[in-house]
Amino acid sequence: MVRHNLVYCLAFGLRREDVLLSDPMKDALSGILHQSAEDRQWTMHEVHVNSDHVVMVVQSGPDTSVESMIHHFKNMSDKSMKEQFSQLHDLYQDDCLWADGYEAETVGESDPEAVEEYLDTVLKS
Numbered sequence: 001m002v003r004h005n006l007v008y009c010l011a012f013g014l015r016r017e018d019v020l021l022s023d024p025m026k027d028a029l030s031g032i033l034h035q036s037a038e039d040r041q042w043t044m045h046e047v048h049v050n051s052d053h054v055v056m057v058v059q060s061g062p063d064t065s066v067e068s069m070i071h072h073f074k075n076m077s078d079k080s081m082k083e084q085f086s087q088l089h090d091l092y093q094d095d096c097l098w099a100d101g102y103e104a105e106t107v108g109e110s111d112p113e114a115v116e117e118y119l120d121t122v123l124k125s
Helices: 023-039 066-084 086-092 113-122
Strands: 006-013 043-049 052-060 103-106
Touching: 006 066, 023 043, 023 052, 023 066, 052 066, 066 086
Parallel strands: none
Antiparallel strands: 006 052, 006 103, 043 052
């Protein structure tokens, strides 16, 4: 039996550089991303929400593309964050909260220390 362990480190940032997420916004976004993963039966290993970008480690099945995961996370969080925080709705109106594009790296069978070291490196940049 073949076991697929598709683990990715995904990152994406806010569309506007002049807008930063507050601590309550970061907390809400973390919860939204966790719930979005759970709704799709993906495993969220790590989520780091910063004031201007998100980095997460998530595992999915072989039938899910990275692009579809990013699309889901961005769309769900955009809608939910604008509903919860009127200032984001006012600033972005018909525009998406998130910038075009993303970064994706495979994690695979790496040991937990290697993943943590990678995240520390990514978060420092």
